[in-house]
Amino acid sequence: MLRLLNIVLMLGVLVSGFALYTLEHKTRSVERQIAAIDVKIESEYEFIGLLNAEWSLLTRPDRLELLAKDHLKMGPVMPDQLVGLDGVAAALPPAPVSSPDETPANQDPLADLLRMMQ
């Protein structure tokens, strides 16, 4: 009886030892993973910071002004170009004369494009 108990306990020690070892091994590897991901996250944050800085560098008002001057045919807003909400209806341009339904079939730009591609 005692011998049986000893064997059972012995086995128990072996099994629990093995289980413990595997568990620890797993934990270690998860820890390593976490550390690696932490490093990755940190570098992502750093990268985001860099991109933000670059965005800020590219959207400098003086740079935008220069670009607008070179590439757009627009100038600073004149006071009469601003309209309050109540004045919007009066400031709308006249409605277009022709509606798409009235365009003749031979003037269908999409069809022209398709014909050209063929």
Add this chain to the structure above:
Amino acid sequence: MTENAMTGTTQKQVALRGHKRLRLVMAGFALGFSVLVGKLGWLTIIEGGQASQTAQFDAKVRIPRPDITDRYGNVLATDIPVSSLYADPAKMIDIDEAVELLTGALPELKTADLRKKLDNRKRRFVWIKREVSPGQRELIHNMGIPGVGFRAETRRVYPMDRLAAHVLGSVDLDSHGIAGIEKFLDDQGALYTASLADATRAASMPAQTSIDIRVQHAVTDELRKALTKFSAKAAAGVVLDVRTGEVLALVSLPDFSPNNPKDALKNENVNRVTAGVFELGSVIKAVTFAMALDAGTATLKSSYDARYPLVIGRARINDFHAKRRILTVPEIFMFSSNIGTGKMALDVGEERHQAFLRKMGFFDRLSTELPEAAKPLLPKRWGKLVTVTASFGHGFAVQPMQGATAAAALVNGGKLIPPTLLRRDAETANALAEQVIKPSTSADMRYLFKLNVDEGTAGKAGVPGFRVGGKTGTAEKVVKGRYSKDHRLNSFIGAFPMDDPKYAILIMIDEPQPLPETHGYATSGWNAVPTAGKVIARIAPLLGVTPVFDENSTKELKKYKAAVLKEREKQAKLSGDAQ
């Protein structure tokens, strides 16, 4: 175990006794282990689930410097990671070779300096170069020089460069603030900085300033143009939100690039808005008017005799735009009459005048978040003459920011709100506000300001539709102990839209020169005022001020548009010629 068993001597008895003892020990161990197992099971299975949720990895102790952004989150200052090159001379094998390789990779290093640094074998650490570019880092890394290594550091960069330089300030090589908001983050604002820290990751929330980069840029751009056009020495400008005291733009020229910290502390680059004090001149008349109207010694309908110079002791006070007649209060304001203003101040009395100026904060050092804050220069004794000169802004010098703050208080219903460079909501502002004049007086002041732009000396500040109001100031500067006729400090304070003021503006130009197109004049109406007008024309649409037109302003609009288009054509031609 009985007495009999213990005293028994037979083998069987002994074996039996041993057996019993063994059982007892086993039972004891079993009990002990089951307690352990039970406790272990309790901790790992039942409580374990909760424990794992609260488990945290150690946060790094050092919290990085917060980014600085404008009021809409545009980055003005941030940290970027860089590597710095160091050497451990004790570990170096061949110094000659190392010096040769390093100077080859980093041409800006001087051979003699580097050799001197590395020759001291006792030292264990010397910086060779801070902030090495990634390319150079790779190159040096691949050389594999023993005793040479890299350290990860952060470098403060200011992507917008010169924009808002005086607000941001600068940091030294070790990321300690040396000026501006950067210094605030380290010194007085340390508590605020700590509150930005984000413990879940080693980072900080950005410090959000009240600056609006669009407004800041518009003010800077127009001031820079004015600076060259009038060959002036310096220029400064402030835009304030009159309801919260937030500074939307703070410009002082000449400025510096915060990316080059050495320039931040140069004398000529001082922040003229807060770190310098100036005699603001006639713009202070607005304060005198508010005082007289609030005290009730004058109303908009009273009039004062401005026919003869005001004589006090041996001093004679005269007018620049002398009219030599009896002027009503609005006329005194429009013609900027020193005689009239002086008499108004005398009516209020020396004591009350001083008390009012103190209430407006002119006697104390105004401190915002910026560490650069100058103390006002005040006259030592306060007599009748000082009262008169102070009534039109001479004889005492304050920060231009104080002038702007006062202007905001005069038009916003009489609430003096300490200005701030950090974001603030209306509630906090209201809690800080101090009622300095009656709301009705403030309404009178708005009328005077508006009148002065519509019909008076500040006409060129007007933008049709935006209901601008303001007061001009031309102060003669003290040169070698005397007021000089040729050295002027010109200013404009104003606000818009005048029916419900939202923004106050101060423009200051130091020593502008007369031009042919200003007919040889160099007074404020010819330089500071039109500059303010251009600034307002640019920022009012950005700030969401809706223009309102009546008959008068529609007529002006045509004239205004023609003038602006002509100017634009001229500019386009100029830039076309330059190309």
